[in-house]
Amino acid sequence: MELKHHEIEELLGVYALDAVSAEEADLVETHIRECPRCRAEVAAHREVAASLAHVGSTAPPGVWSRIAGNLEEAPPQLDMARVVSMRGRSPRRSVPLRAAAAMVAIAAAVIALLGVQVSQLNGKTDQLDVALRRQGLDQAAQSALFDESARKVDLRSEDGATFAKAVLRDNGEAYLVGNNLPKLPDDQTYQLWAVVGNRTVSIGVLGPEPGVSPFKVAGAGVSALAVTAEQSGGVVVSAKTPVVRGLLPVV
Amino acid sequence: MSIALQEISDSGLVVAIARYREDALAEAYRRHAGAVFALARRVLADLTTAEEVVQEVFLRLWNQPDKFDPDRGSLRSYLLAQTHGRSVDLLRSDTSRRRREEREARRTAEAGYDLEHEVWDLTVADKVKEAVAVLPVAERRAIELAYFGGHTYREVATLLGEPEGTVKSRIRAGLQRMRSALKSSELSDTGDVAWN
Structure with a gap:
């Protein structure tokens, strides 16, 4: 009808x-x-x-x-973080990301699983204070990028045309600088994933037009990062090929 | 930097809930559980089931905070819409309906109970009462039966002996009329006002 x-x-x-x-x-x-x-x-x-x-x-x-x-109980073994946004909280359980399977294999070979906590401190779509914090975030990300001890990761598409940068400081502070990711339609969102041991875990939903997104990584278990484009709200398991991805330098 | 949860807005609370802050959920509960419980109890006329609805509504907020969209209304109206929807679902299940009807019949027989009268008396805010008072009786009765009685508009039409289209129009017009009255008394945004 x-x-x-x-x-x-x-x-x-x-x-x-x-x-x-x-x-x-x-x-x-x-x-x-x-x-x-x-x-x-x-x-x-x-x-x-x-x-x-x-x-x-x-x-x-x-x-x-x-x-x-x-x-709900606290996140399981990996103590993976709560990843949230106002539009969609990512699942706490770690999930396989088929598209990143190759990266998982590499990571599993290299990285011993340590206690890892990944927590996104600020949802990209937090409508209350994002605007106020944006300038501070940019400065914080820049400061992290100038930190020689911080691990920097270049995330690139397969053809190298699209890229983003992540920086992870020793104190767990981390930022994804995604200003160069092309804007998605409003019903889609970028989603950030971490490869930890042989698992791929959602770090957060970044929105269709990510600028600088903060998150937190404590421990050295994260071996790679990937960003996918998903439907608004994010997904539990991604079947998408990452838009960009990159391996972290081994500590 | 730490801001006391009591000082942040409802929307801010939901952001914190989405970050698994149990204390934020507790604060949301402190602010709104009373209204949630009152509405569920009013619609269901059953204390135990109303408590179960309260539990469901707040657990849903915890598990799916993203369902709340601050662009579409206050947290209070969201929670109460959830409460009402769930209560009506329960009410419309055969078992609950039968139990409720039996209970209402018993109360009516025992004490001259008048559901609608009680309902409106329980509405505490004076300005809301004033807004209700601007409604023509026919609109008010249609809203009462639908919202607090949990009836569909078709059932309301039968109860009032009115055409279904008339009932639909009256309910919509009544809500719009109340909205205007509340706006004029600066009470239209009940969400962030009520918890203070």
């Missing part, structure tokens, strides 16, 4: 109150993904509905402890 725009509009109020059938909900959801005006109207209706809630109520005792007890 397909509805005309004005028929969808008539459903927006009842949709916002969950007062439609499942089929109608699907129709509206499909429509508002593409229609910013209708999406905004639904959001406005939901704000109104939220105002009707009983703001003075207190949370029931005991529920928080049940929630806290059900939170």
